[in-house]
Amino acid sequence: MSRLATLFVLALSFGSYVRVQSDETAVPQVLCLVDSFQKNQVVTPAGKELKGKAKMVFPKVEVYDTGSALERIEEILDSGEWDMIYLSFGLGDLFYKDPGTREIRAMSKFSGGVRVTSPEQYEENLSRLTRRLRATGAKVIWGHTTPLISGETSKGPYRNFQENLFDGGSPADYNAIASRVMKREEIPIVDLHRHVMEHFEGDERHPPFNGYAKALSGKEAPLHTPLVEEILEVLDR
Numbered sequence: 001m002s003r004l005a006t007l008f009v010l011a012l013s014f015g016s017y018v019r020v021q022s023d024e025t026a027v028p029q030v031l032c033l034v035d036s037f038q039k040n041q042v043v044t045p046a047g048k049e050l051k052g053k054a055k056m057v058f059p060k061v062e063v064y065d066t067g068s069a070l071e072r073i074e075e076i077l078d079s080g081e082w083d084m085i086y087l088s089f090g091l092g093d094l095f096y097k098d099p100g101t102r103e104i105r106a107m108s109k110f111s112g113g114v115r116v117t118s119p120e121q122y123e124e125n126l127s128r129l130t131r132r133l134r135a136t137g138a139k140v141i142w143g144h145t146t147p148l149i150s151g152e153t154s155k156g157p158y159r160n161f162q163e164n165l166f167d168g169g170s171p172a173d174y175n176a177i178a179s180r181v182m183k184r185e186e187i188p189i190v191d192l193h194r195h196v197m198e199h200f201e202g203d204e205r206h207p208p209f210n211g212y213a214k215a216l217s218g219k220e221a222p223l224h225t226p227l228v229e230e231i232l233e234v235l236d237r
Contacts, residue, residue, distance in 0.1 A: 144171075
């Protein structure tokens, strides 16, 4: 290949690269401060559906719950400029951990484990996080935590979580706390808990708590749909 032809090919390749980069940065940038459940089950599929309309961005540092997010919030916010911030922590705050270590290690509540975040601390953490996020000038939305079910069917009782690490019904209690904070801060809520419950009959067996995305796709009511709709609505305001 001649030198001129080689330069032409390189120019075309660089032009394509620049267009891709421009396309990604031209759309609204949505910073996603979420736990691993939300990342895998909700945000990632939402990002695929929003391609070309909004770009979902995860922090380069790992955060698992409201406490770790609060500790690293300045580092996270300094990493870019955001049009919107999606905040959702719940299951990472709700499970039981070893009280004797600074690192969060799961420990059965029957063996002395304590909840990662108490209700009082959860409210304080959310209050501080939301105030800081609103101060950026970005639009902020919140996502409620999906259910942990202790249920009853014609075949007998069941639960869709590990009883030693979670308390059944605890997401509803923590969602109530979050609702109080979001109302005070005037932040819209993506009610994923309600979305799940609306698509299961009263005595219908729920999938494992980390299987709602697959189960709801089978019901043609994807778990991420409420998030997609809220992002588009809020960005359009």
